[in-house]
Amino acid sequence: MTIEQRQQEIIEEFALFDDWMQKYEHIIELGKELPVISAEYKTDDNIIKGCQSRVWLHAEMLNSGVVHFTADSDAIITKGMIAMMIRVLSDQAPEDIASADLHFVNEIGLHQHLSPTRSNGLLSMIKQMKFYSLAFQAKNNG
Amino acid sequence: MTIEQRQQEIIEEFALFDDWMQKYEHIIELGKELPVISAEYKTDDNIIKGCQSRVWLHAEMLNSGVVHFTADSDAIITKGMIAMMIRVLSDQAPEDIASADLHFVNEIGLHQHLSPTRSNGLLSMIKQMKFYSLAFQAKNNG
Amino acid sequence: MTEYSIERIREQFPILNQQVNNRPLVYLDNAASNQKPNAVVDCISNYYTSYHANIHRGAHHLAQLATEAYENARTIIANHLNAHREEIIFTYGTTDGINLVAQTWGRKNLKQGDRIVISGLEHHSNLVPWQMVAEENGCIIDIIPVLSDGTLDMAVYDQLLEKKPKLVAVNQVSNSLGTVNPIGEIISKAKNINACVLIDGAQAVSHFEVDVKQLDCDFYVFSGHKIYGPTGIGVLYGKKAILEAMPAWRGGGEMIKSVSYQSFSVNELPYKFEAGTPNIADGIALGRAIEFVNSLGLNAIRAHENLLTKTATQRLLEVPGMRLIGTAAEKTSVISFLIDGLHPYDVGTLLDQLGVAVRTGHHCTEPLMNALGIPGTIRASFACYNTLKEVDIFIEAVKKASQMLS
Amino acid sequence: MTEYSIERIREQFPILNQQVNNRPLVYLDNAASNQKPNAVVDCISNYYTSYHANIHRGAHHLAQLATEAYENARTIIANHLNAHREEIIFTYGTTDGINLVAQTWGRKNLKQGDRIVISGLEHHSNLVPWQMVAEENGCIIDIIPVLSDGTLDMAVYDQLLEKKPKLVAVNQVSNSLGTVNPIGEIISKAKNINACVLIDGAQAVSHFEVDVKQLDCDFYVFSGHKIYGPTGIGVLYGKKAILEAMPAWRGGGEMIKSVSYQSFSVNELPYKFEAGTPNIADGIALGRAIEFVNSLGLNAIRAHENLLTKTATQRLLEVPGMRLIGTAAEKTSVISFLIDGLHPYDVGTLLDQLGVAVRTGHHCTEPLMNALGIPGTIRASFACYNTLKEVDIFIEAVKKASQMLS
Numbered sequence A, B: 001m002t003i004e005q006r007q008q009e010i011i012e013e014f015a016l017f018d019d020w021m022q023k024y025e026h027i028i029e030l031g032k033e034l035p036v037i038s039a040e041y042k043t044d045d046n047i048i049k050g051c052q053s054r055v056w057l058h059a060e061m062l063n064s065g066v067v068h069f070t071a072d073s074d075a076i077i078t079k080g081m082i083a084m085m086i087r088v089l090s091d092q093a094p095e096d097i098a099s100a101d102l103h104f105v106n107e108i109g110l111h112q113h114l115s116p117t118r119s120n121g122l123l124s125m126i127k128q129m130k131f132y133s134l135a136f137q138a139k140n141n142g
Numbered sequence C, D: 001m002t003e004y005s006i007e008r009i010r011e012q013f014p015i016l017n018q019q020v021n022n023r024p025l026v027y028l029d030n031a032a033s034n035q036k037p038n039a040v041v042d043c044i045s046n047y048y049t050s051y052h053a054n055i056h057r058g059a060h061h062l063a064q065l066a067t068e069a070y071e072n073a074r075t076i077i078a079n080h081l082n083a084h085r086e087e088i089i090f091t092y093g094t095t096d097g098i099n100l101v102a103q104t105w106g107r108k109n110l111k112q113g114d115r116i117v118i119s120g121l122e123h124h125s126n127l128v129p130w131q132m133v134a135e136e137n138g139c140i141i142d143i144i145p146v147l148s149d150g151t152l153d154m155a156v157y158d159q160l161l162e163k164k165p166k167l168v169a170v171n172q173v174s175n176s177l178g179t180v181n182p183i184g185e186i187i188s189k190a191k192n193i194n195a196c197v198l199i200d201g202a203q204a205v206s207h208f209e210v211d212v213k214q215l216d217c218d219f220y221v222f223s224g225h226k227i228y229g230p231t232g233i234g235v236l237y238g239k240k241a242i243l244e245a246m247p248a249w250r251g252g253g254e255m256i257k258s259v260s261y262q263s264f265s266v267n268e269l270p271y272k273f274e275a276g277t278p279n280i281a282d283g284i285a286l287g288r289a290i291e292f293v294n295s296l297g298l299n300a301i302r303a304h305e306n307l308l309t310k311t312a313t314q315r316l317l318e319v320p321g322m323r324l325i326g327t328a329a330e331k332t333s334v335i336s337f338l339i340d341g342l343h344p345y346d347v348g349t350l351l352d353q354l355g356v357a358v359r360t361g362h363h364c365t366e367p368l369m370n371a372l373g374i375p376g377t378i379r380a381s382f383a384c385y386n387t388l389k390e391v392d393i394f395i396e397a398v399k400k401a402s403q404m405l406s
Ligand SMILES: Cc1ncc(COP(=O)(O)O)c(C=O)c1O
Pocket: C253, C275, C276, C277, C278, D031, D032, D093, D094, D095, D096, D123, D125, D126, D171, D173, D174, D175, D200, D202, D203, D223, D364
């Protein structure tokens, strides 16, 4: 599935919810289901420090040429948001990740979580995901 | 005449004027008529520096026990105001000067010239006049 | 004193009357910044629509009106603090005021090896400016430790004073925990060893009457936006003799007596510390804000806030896993808490969805949070306009959020 | 571009529609501070009555709205100056901005024996801060002299550059005389010898488009209240690399990345230089003020002001003893003058009685007045909302005052 198709999938999923409470319950669920990042990657090196919550992000280039992300956060709602980011961006080609427009966040009404004012680390995480992808891409082409 | 009587005199004088123009023409006239301060007193020592206009003030204690003031300014309206201050306060007993309430300025509608914001030196001049009087009084009593 | 009518008070704060996420707004982020009554907002509009002009030195009518209003605000503030007019310096906020003192009094008087005592409860704004001077001049900063209930360890304070610090800088009230510090005792003990004392009153002025003469502190600072006044304005009180001996900080128009291309001489107090065109509108409006609190009466405000705080604190304990952070006997209307297993950010996010505005995080007291071994707290804080009904909504919202997250 | 409709513009400035001393107000003190359109005033009221909260780090709705509006204002300003967002530092005014640069870049980079070039036209705010650093660090200040027409002696500037100054700090437009300085030439010559350049744009921003990238200056500063915005807010533009290399100035909340009791690390740009709760309301309103000038168009404003200035200048020459101070070919809408034998204060006082607001005195350029051998001037300055009718009233008032005083 392309990044766009995955975004559409999430948008449809969220269309089922009648109110914000169901929506947040779902995000919390997603947060709980996020595969645990392996301990070796939950290091200070991989930390993205928001003021409100912290995010750990690890990226690796698989042999198949796609970028694989694992991540974690100390806050569960942030973690739920991370789960969606990973679902959309992980295991995609680096050039697609780098150029992705994550419009689904707006469409499911959660754009406020990506506001710089939240300082929950999410915005920096997306920047960092794109940055990794660019780096892998450069290395591939180099 | 007491300080109060002199103030009343000025208030009555100004009551004759129909508009601000006559009033200011009169002040300008008073400014022009102010006896020249003698050159020996128009020194940097005696200067009271407002931002807008400068004032020179000299005070001396006469044998009769009253304080005699002479003063000058580079601005003619300030000088006119000075003329009135001198008319009211000069040649009075130091204790009367020190405790004088110069309500006439308000009553003739010129209080704005005594506002600290004008920084024309007038307010500082009055302070200085009272300060001299207190000093002379202390010396007398001492 | 007239009766404390919460309806009549709330009428003056139109911002409170709105829906957030389809729920009535319950604004409990007052320790970060409280809301402004109509009188303050109208004061600003009225200034700009009828008598704005640059102040001082202006010989024209509008300049005169603006100057009088601005200087009148200074007088209101001076009277409120029991200070002299020349001792009231308009700043741009608490942070600006503390930096002013650190960069003038501090850089001049704090020498190599000198000690500075601050408390473990300080806001970054009463810590970083001293770290800057300490680094430049080679001084040592000592911290009065915080006990587990959020009060200061006064026994250690006594020991620190034995090292003869040059400066003691503490807040009157902790913004993170609400602890009211014993500043009377702190000041008098510091004065015994001739230390200079700065009190950060940012969190105090909207709850307590402050008499700087009686306190006998050397400096007292606060922000307008924490006492129902506008942002961008604050006050530094300083004892006249100390202010006179201090070098100027910002150079420019208004703070000078005379300037040549070669040198300048400084103006008299308070102008010496007020370079450039000041924040005229907000200075005038701060005067109005102080009249507003005085019209309600700070004692009446505090009584009302105490009722809300006591009720909310008791009811919070109904929530499973509730952990109150800061349980000093003397507190203002700040309640900081954690819920076992839940991250403050998650709780704050769900409270916001429920219309309840609280603050989460370290509240600009990162070292305190580290000392307490917590990542931050959820902080609710009440002001004169909050109601018992809002306490109810708040408690229900905390319960709901806690449920959803568990 | 739409037609320049003075009626529609004046409707937006209710303050202009009043009587002073029973005469219609003619406000010609715009170089000191211009008036604010309704859009700016309403922006402030609207902020306080609907979405005030402390910004950044707030997880709740109002904090989010306030932060977005404040950061959006920063973007408007960045676009207006052709700068990047991180290069736009909110200050409290021109004076605050220049002091920031002097106390950070200046104290760090200006060493014993280093030379600073400023012009003889500078406002005290672009002189005293450098005198302070020069005194502390042992630097030498060189002055570009002012010629009799109020322009700078560029030949001497070339000579001063031969001494390899570290810094050139000049205003784009003189507040006392209205002279427009050749800053393009000043900057490029300074850049040839790798001097740092600060431009004081206080008097320029309400008349000219400014493109800091094209100018290639290192710093550009201005005040909100001189571009139809509120008091208490200003802007410092700095090149990113230079801002990054500069130490922080005010310490406190928001400007830090992380703090312990022992030390702190600084936040990224622009926050590194924005300690404490900023002037949120006025920052947002400054963005609105810039939208206002752009809605009229700075070229259209300047064309209108030029017409007023030209007309008034010609007609002033009808007054016996008229002496224009500052007759540069390139001027903004400032007319400074003296009348033989009359003191500026007297003329200003009578003009005020006639409803005409002008400024008199040294205009915070005392050294310039001394260099010109005059005690000060009478200064009339026009803004976008002044009219030819007001020029008439002004001229008649000057004649009347002159008559009364002669
Ligand atoms: C050229 C110039 N520089 C600096 C300033 C100082 O600006 P502010 O007083 O707003 O800080 C002014 C205005 O007074 C000015 O005209």
